[in-house]
Amino acid sequence: MEQFFEYIGKMLSLMGEGIGNSLLIFAMTLLFSLPLGLFVSFGRMSKYKIVSMLVKFYISVMRGTPLMLQIIVIYFCPYYLFGVSVAEDARFPIILAFVLNYAAYFAEIYRGGIESISKGQYEAAGVLGLSKPRTFMRIVLPQVIKRILPSVTNEIITLVKDTSLAQILLTEEMFSLAKIIAAKETSIAPLLVAGLFYYIFNLLIAFVMGRVEKKLNYYQ
C-alpha cells in the first residue's frame, strides 16, 4: 500500500509541469469563456438578423468540428494568414481555442436559460419602472444562473477531460507526459495515474457545484 502511494507520488511529481499547464488551461478557459458566452448568447438572440445569423454560424462551427482541429487551426492560422511564425508558447493559442469553443457551448446554455424566464417577469419589472439592464442583472440573470447550473456543471466536467487535447501541441501537458512515461516504462500505470487525477478533480468539481446548487435551493 505504501509502495502504491509512493508510486503515485513519483508519477505526479514527474507530471508536475504538465499538471500545472492543464490547470492553467482549465482555469483560463473558464475565466474567459463564461462571460464571453453570455455576450455570444446576446448576439445569438439579437434582433438584428445579420448579427444573429453570424453568431449562429460561429456556434455551429464550434460545436460541429473537433476541438482538436480548432486548436491546430488557431495555432497555425497566423502563419497561413499573415506569414508570421507560429507562437513560441503554444499555451496561448491553445487557451484561445478552448475559450472560443466553450463560449459557444455556454452561449447556448445561457440562451436556453434566458428564454425559459417567463414574459411576466419582464412585464412586472417594466411596469415597476426598472430599466432594461437592471431588469436583466437583478431579475433575470439570478434566475437564469439557478436554472442552468446543472448544465454548466456538465460542461465544466467535460472541460477538465478536454484539457488532455492540448497534448496535440504541448508536450508539457499532463496526459502527454503520462504517455511518454508509460512508453518509457512499458506500463499502463502512468496513464491510470493520470486518469485518477482527472477523476478526483472532477469529483471535487461535482462536490463544489452540488454545494452551490444547494445554496440556490432557497426558492423554487
Next chain:
Amino acid sequence: MNLLEVAHLQKSFDDTVVLRDISFHVEQGSVVSIIGPSGSGKSTLLRCMTMLEAADSGSIQYGDMQMYVPLANGGCTYADRQTLKAIKQQFGLVFQNFNLFPHMNVMSNLIEAPVHVLGIKKAEAIEYARTLLAKVGLSDKETAYPCELSGGQQQRVAIARALAMKPNILFFYEPTSALDPELTGEILKVIRSLAEEDMTMVIVTHEMAFAHDVSDKVIFMDGGVIVEQGDPRDVMDHPKNERTKAFLSRITEN
C-alpha cells in the same frame, strides 16, 4: 378630476381588429370595472393603458400627460422618454399570475423598485413596505419567499408591491382568476378596503357580484367596442343593449 382619459383608441393585431374606438375616463377616487366575454379586448385595453402594448391610434392621457403623440398618417407613437417615465409612475399593475420575483423575499420584492427607481432611502422604503404588509395582513411574511406562500398570499404581496410605488391608479388584471375559489375572498377584501380609502382602481374581472358591489362605473366590452358603460345598477341590473343582456344572463346561469 379625471386621472385617466382614453379617447378613440384603436388596436389591431395583423388583420384582427381588437379595439375599435374605445373612449372612457376614470375619475379620481373611483373604481371602474371592465367586464365582457373573453376575446372582447379587455386585456388588450389594459395592456395599452399600462404600456405593455402600443395602440395604433387614439390617445391615452394621465392627468395632463399624453402617452402618445399623433402621427401625420392618423396613427400614433409613444411620447418622449421623460413623459413615459412620468406616466409609468402614475399607475401600478396587479397581474393575474402575480409575477412576483421568485428569488427575492417578500421585503425585497416590495422595496426593489422604490429604492432603485424612485430613489427612496432603503430604511424609508422598508418602513413603508411594512405598513403595506400590515394593510394586506402579511406582516409576519416579510422574510418569506414567494414559493412559501399560498396563491392568495402571493397576490396580496403583489398588491403591496404595486402600492409601494405610490401609484395614483391601480390596475388589476383578473386578480382572482389564478386562485382557488376559497382564496378569492381574501383578495376581494383587500381591494374593497382600498376602495374605502378612495384608491382609484381599474379592474378587469369575471367576479360579477364583486364588480357590481365595489364599482362606481362598469364598462361592458364586446367585440372590441364598449357596448355600455355607467353605474353598475344601470349597466348590470338594467342593461339596455342585447349583447350586455345576453352576456349577463350567460354568466348568472353558470
